[in-house]
Amino acid sequence: MQIKTVRLLRRISQVAFFSVFFWLILKTTFEASFTPNPQSEILLPSPVSIALQLDPLVGVATLLSTGGVFKGLLWCLVILIPTIFLGRFFCGWVCPMGSLNHWISEIPFKKTDRKVAARIESNRYKRYQRIKYYVLILFLGASLAGSLQIGLFDPLALLARSIGTVLLPVLHTGTLSLISWIKGYWVPPPLGTWAQAVYDNIETILFPFRQAHFNGILTLALFFILVLVLNRIFTRFWCRGICPLGALLGVFSRYSVFGLEKRTTNCDHCNLCLQHCQGADGPDVGSAWRRAECHLCLNCQAACPQGALTFKFYPNRAATEANPAPITGVNISRRMTITSLASGVALAPLIRSGTAFAVDADPGLIRPPGSVSEAEFLARCIRCGQCMRVCPNNALHPTMLEAGIEGLWSPILIAKIGYCEPSCTLCGQVCPTGAIAHLTRTQKMGDKETPANRIGTAFIDRGRCLPWAMATPCIVCEEWCPTSPKSVYLKEETVRNSRGESVTLKQPYIDPHLCTGCGACEFACPVADRAAIRVTSVGETRSSSNQFLLDRKPRSVSSRN
């Protein structure tokens, strides 16, 4: 096969994998178009988290942090094992974040000689490329100590969360504003109608019925934008310098049997190979080719006018004077390796030693239903944002500091924005690492034998509650309470208002034996800014210590009414 054909195949592969990844994120949503049996659980029609389960870094890191490979994560061997033989093909052919970095790096700029020269220079191997190995070792060290921080930098988790919680919501809002602007008085009427028609078509493909908007996405957005912009300074800076997944695959490519063979005799040092190199791995004659840095994009071979470069199985390793032997290993120092590992291992106890992790945890830290205990949660959550995206009520959001620095961008339920739908188990269905268990409907809602899954408990703020503080009737929290019997119960009282008139109304109370902490009451409370009934995490099923009642057996149905 001609090398140009192979390069074309690579380009097709990049577009295809990126599209599939993007499509999977789009499909990570509750769709009105599927109609299951109303009796049964509402299931997602496709395994939308499969892309994240293919990620070997997630597999390795969660193996270290939890001692096991969770369900679908075994799929990551599909990437890891071929890497052992081929090298970092994933980075050049598959990784959607890598492809995005590739494309942004390659947006054409003016081809003046100086810029080409600068580019060639920047594509030579640089010492900063070692940083990614230290990042990897640091994060693996933290994983060993039980704190999974890998998700912050893992390219697939990074891209999934950036597309899902930043790009798509912002795109939706932007498009809507544009349409309403076009339909406004600036533009003649037919244009507005056309714009609406165009929007309606885009909407059915790209936007869900209800676009979720997320807490604190500015930090996520800035991080993502930074990663993208750096490509314009150094080609694929993220992939070369920071990406811990690339580093892991680099380590695993040590014994690969596929590589670059250089024929010194043909080379006239035009440096076209360097000009097009993605990995800064020394493809030119005269440099040592670095296997662990190469993305196997094959640009160098395709660019070489002399046919001096060829990728093949079992390449000839013989060195000549002009052509040093390829470097198979990873160029890192022992001292820095030990330092990174030790720092990583020390990281978890360091950030957990304060009061915030256990004793003084934020009472507002409500985790999704089915979440495992906090310590294990932090050993599993990769911050991919899939749970936030799939939640039909927009209830789940990235944390800022509610779960400490350690839990940055992990999911938190904000009941004021959306409550937890009792019959819904979608967040557990999409979680790729088992941080949120996939509950059955009975486990979620409970029945006469099984207690329902609790994510917290509601408390009434009598100083803000209309019937308690303001002699004004209101029963909205009770009306919305989804448990049967209702966890919010009412007691009729006659109170006096400011004019001295007596008013008969019903004041709400909570039965903590029935309350699941879903937050429907907080969501519906008419006191808009800070609800008069609020959910905190105490009583959550996942914790053995965050409790307050001695006896919490579910009450029998007949005991009231």
Add this chain to the structure above:
Amino acid sequence: MINRREFLKTTGQALALAGVSAGVGVLFHNRSTAEYAPIMLKTGDYRVPDDTQLPRLTLSHNEDAMVALNRSLDAIGGIRRFVNKGERVVIKPNLGWDRTPEQAANTSPILVGEMVRLCLVAGAAEVIVTDVTCNDPRRCFIRSGVRDAVEKAGGRVILPKEEDFVKTVIDGKMISTWPVLKHFLQTDKLINIPIIKQHSLLECTCSMKNWYGILGGPRHQLHQKIDQSIVDLAAFCRPTLTVVDATRVLLRNGPTGGSLDDVAKEDTVMCATDEVAADSRACEFLGLTGDHVGHIVLAEKTGLGKVDYRAAGYKEVA
């Protein structure tokens, strides 16, 4: 020193910019402080002429909900009395919650589907079913089974979207203007299909309370003066026909329910042209009488119908 050409050019540019600035300011100057939001002046009156020969409330008891619906509907004049050829019909079930039909928190899908079919048989050009639900509308329409039933019958389900609410003059004592879902305002006929449920503030929620479901905005505030706001809405929204779903009645833990222990199977369907009479009869399923239920009494006082449904014209059919 500048030469004459430069002087004229610079001065001209400055004058042009000044002119444009002043022009834009004057053009967009807005003296009034009135709100920009469009206010739709429209009544929600979709009634057909009263017929003294016919009862205003009919009730049929049958294990087959479709039979019960058809018999009670025929007794009040049949579908052709209410729907004419080529009309657009909007059906308003109560689909507030993410619940299954057995839990009796939502209107029965059988009744909604059959009603869609009947309207189409009568020649309706389009039958739309929509509701401003409490829980997520996608889940409510799917789990209630109504989406399936409507689409099978040939009707169209429209889920409420934020941009589809129009600020509307309700002109009531409590509610002067409020955002209303536009589909309820842009139709020829409107059919209300509520379900009977216990409600801790109202005692009984049925036909008139169902109009909360046309509203957007902070509608939970309305509970503070619930009787008056329901009557305001009922005075604004006069449906062509009311079909009361009493196939299952939610006795406790309403309006959400959840447990089958809360549900009584009654196998009854009522049709009404008098909502007050319908609600008055409906609350008897919960062991109440209309003259003890605040909003029903207030509705009669306002002239919306009769609490004494027998006096209004009541007929039970087999």
